[in-house]
Amino acid sequence: MADPSLDGLIEALRRLPGVGQKSAQRMAYHLLQHDREGARRLAGALEQAVQRTRHCERCGTFTEAPVCATCVDPRRDPRQLCVVETPADLAALERSGSYRGLYFVLMGRISPLDGIGAAEIGAERLLARAQDGVVDEVILATGFSAEGEVTAHALSLALRERGLKVTRLARGVPAGSELEYVDLGTIAHAMGDRR
Amino acid sequence: MADPSLDGLIEALRRLPGVGQKSAQRMAYHLLQHDREGARRLAGALEQAVQRTRHCERCGTFTEAPVCATCVDPRRDPRQLCVVETPADLAALERSGSYRGLYFVLMGRISPLDGIGAAEIGAERLLARAQDGVVDEVILATGFSAEGEVTAHALSLALRERGLKVTRLARGVPAGSELEYVDLGTIAHAMGDRR
Numbered sequence: 001m002a003d004p005s006l007d008g009l010i011e012a013l014r015r016l017p018g019v020g021q022k023s024a025q026r027m028a029y030h031l032l033q034h035d036r037e038g039a040r041r042l043a044g045a046l047e048q049a050v051q052r053t054r055h056c057e058r059c060g061t062f063t064e065a066p067v068c069a070t071c072v073d074p075r076r077d078p079r080q081l082c083v084v085e086t087p088a089d090l091a092a093l094e095r096s097g098s099y100r101g102l103y104f105v106l107m108g109r110i111s112p113l114d115g116i117g118a119a120e121i122g123a124e125r126l127l128a129r130a131q132d133g134v135v136d137e138v139i140l141a142t143g144f145s146a147e148g149e150v151t152a153h154a155l156s157l158a159l160r161e162r163g164l165k166v167t168r169l170a171r172g173v174p175a176g177s178e179l180e181y182v183d184l185g186t187i188a189h190a191m192g193d194r195r
Numbered sequence: 196m197a198d199p200s201l202d203g204l205i206e207a208l209r210r211l212p213g214v215g216q217k218s219a220q221r222m223a224y225h226l227l228q229h230d231r232e233g234a235r236r237l238a239g240a241l242e243q244a245v246q247r248t249r250h251c252e253r254c255g256t257f258t259e260a261p262v263c264a265t266c267v268d269p270r271r272d273p274r275q276l277c278v279v280e281t282p283a284d285l286a287a288l289e290r291s292g293s294y295r296g297l298y299f300v301l302m303g304r305i306s307p308l309d310g311i312g313a314a315e316i317g318a319e320r321l322l323a324r325a326q327d328g329v330v331d332e333v334i335l336a337t338g339f340s341a342e343g344e345v346t347a348h349a350l351s352l353a354l355r356e357r358g359l360k361v362t363r364l365a366r367g368v369p370a371g372s373e374l375e376y377v378d379l380g381t382i383a384h385a386m387g388d389r390r
Contacts, residue, residue: 003264005247006257012240015233017225024211025264029283030212032257033302036245038210043241045199045200045207046226046234050273053227062201062227069198088224107228 006032031107058129060105060122061087070094070103077101081130082139083155085109085148101139104129109142109151118154126155130164135164144171201227253324255317256282260364265289267299272296276325277334278350280304280343288336296334299324304337304346313349321350325359335363 006028013024031039042100055061056068063069070076080101084090090103106121130138138159142148152168161167172190173182182190201223210217226234250256258264265271265285275296279285285298287296301316325333333354337343347363354361367385368377377385 003248003257003259005244005259009240009244011232012237015237017229018218018221025283025286026213029257029281031241032248033260033281034197034243035210038207039241039245042207042210043238043245045204046238046241049200049204049223050231050234050238053198062198062224064198064200086224086228088220091220116317 037154055107056105059090059103060107060125061090061103075100078134079136080139081135081137082141083126083141084141085151089141089143099139101137106142106151107148109145110154111147112150118158121151123155123158127158127162130159131162137167140166140168205345250302251300254285255302255320256285256297256298270295273329274331275334276332277336278321279336280338280346284336284338284390294334296332297330301337301346304340305349306342307345313353316346318350318353322353322357325354330359332360332362335361339366343356 009028009031010021010024012020012099013019013027019027031042035066038053052064052110053062054064054066056066056071057062058067058071061068061070065072080099081104082093082101083104084093084097085106085108087105090105093099093103098115104126106126108116108121110116110118110121129135138155140155142151156166156168167182168192172193173179173186179187204223204226205216205219208214208222209216211219214222226237235300247259248257249259249261251258251266252261253266254263256263256265260267267353272295275294276299277288277294277296278299278301279288280301280303282287282300285300288294299321301321303311305311305313305316324330333350334349335347337346337350351361365388366381367388368374368381374382
């Protein structure tokens with residue numbers, strides 16, 4: 001097909017995570033046929049986000065200001081520092097409404113197979129941040145995947161070595177689940193950590 | 196979160212077909228963290244596609260020229276006119292390599308429940324196109340969904356009334372399928388149309 005601009009659009013959409021050839025085609029056709037206004041708005045939103053969004057100097061999450069709204073909020077408890085892998089994890093914790101302390105976003109996790117070690121996820125920056133003299137508990141909220149656990153373990157050792165109190169999110173049965181459908185590893189953990 | 200440009204990007208991505216809140220968030224974070232170059236390229240591709248892509252004056256598919264490459268190709272047989280719902284369907288037929296005639300793209304299908312009748316999908320334009328004195332077979336390749344069948348039926352009546360030969364894509368067992376996994380309606384059709 002001699003349609004460079006349509007082909008270029010499909011190609012660019014394919015680079016989005018979770019989007020294959022078929023979805024990219026469907027998106028491109030949809031935008032051109034039904035939502036040219038939406039296509040223009042998306043183009044503008046992309047430009048603007050790329051131009052304006054940077055990393056918070058304190059916690060590392062995405063923000064437009066030098067320091068993000070959470071880090072400058074005087075109502076947050078500066079004695080608690082919660083370590084997450086990504087801004088999406090931070091957003092999930094915020095939505096849960098269960099945490100009033102501050103954050104540190106690793107922007108990744110240790111993954112030896114991909115050559116990502118403690119240095120690559122900014123462990124040094126975390127250690128410096130946690131030793132500001134105010135933080136008295138570091139809550140490790142990395143994922144419960146193999147890499148998330150490895151990350152939590154490595155950070156926990158380094159933080160404890162410096163005399164910091166370290167905790168980890170509890171593992172257990174998800175809210176709303178029927179026990180019979182929960183995997184056995186989760187049940188075993190929930191039993192071990194019963195309270 | 197006080198991040199209008201990030202929120203705006205997530206909002207704009209959500210309008211893509213098949214993209215919900217979670218996927219939009221994941222896409223936005225991915226672009227900002229790992230692929231700012233890809234985000235800029237996508238913005239440019241969107242602008243360009245919206246500016247340059249229009250509908251072919253003859254068949255209605257997307258093209259940058261007034262008439263698309265297929266319609267002006269002298270090697271295509273102008274006596275056959277294949278009617279499809281969308282440019283994506285046209286692309287699928289082209290990939291199959293099984294058709295050497297010309298196309299007419301409806302850009303939709305009859306859907307009484309949504310108030311889309313024969314007029315809305317350009318049936319008049321199709322009738323005029325099919326009566327150019329060259330076309331001697333109209334192949335209806337609308338989908339085999341309820342709406343696609345209704346569309347084929349309505350167009351078939353109107354085309355036959357004008358003395359045109361009308362055919363429909365064959366229904367049958369998909370290539371590579373085991374009979375035991377094919378739905379019963381398909382098997383019944385394949386049996387009825389056996390050759």
